[in-house]
Amino acid sequence: MELTINDEKSRKMFKELMIELIIERKDLFHEIIVEAMEDIAMGKAIAEGRKNEFVNEEKIMELLEE
Numbered sequence: 139m140e141l142t143i144n145d146e147k148s149r150k151m152f153k154e155l156m157i158e159l160i161i162e163r164k165d166l167f168h169e170i171i172v173e174a175m176e177d178i179a180m181g182k183a184i185a186e187g188r189k190n191e192f193v194n195e196e197k198i199m200e201l202l203e204e
Contacts, residue, residue, distance in 0.1 A: 160167050
């Protein structure tokens with residue numbers, strides 16, 4: 139016996155699963171979205187930082203010691 143699921147049925151099942159996840163597990167869904175947003179922001183910050191000159195490690199350590 140072979141189980142086959144066409145693309146339309148797969149999309150419908152996935153959509154129903156996502157809706158159920160959002161409704162029943164708001165906390166989990168919220169964490170996923172927040173993590174993704176933080177990762178995107180970190181990536182953008184890193185990319186922006188690479189456009190400027192690098193800061194000397196000694197200068198950073200001096201600032202941290204103050």
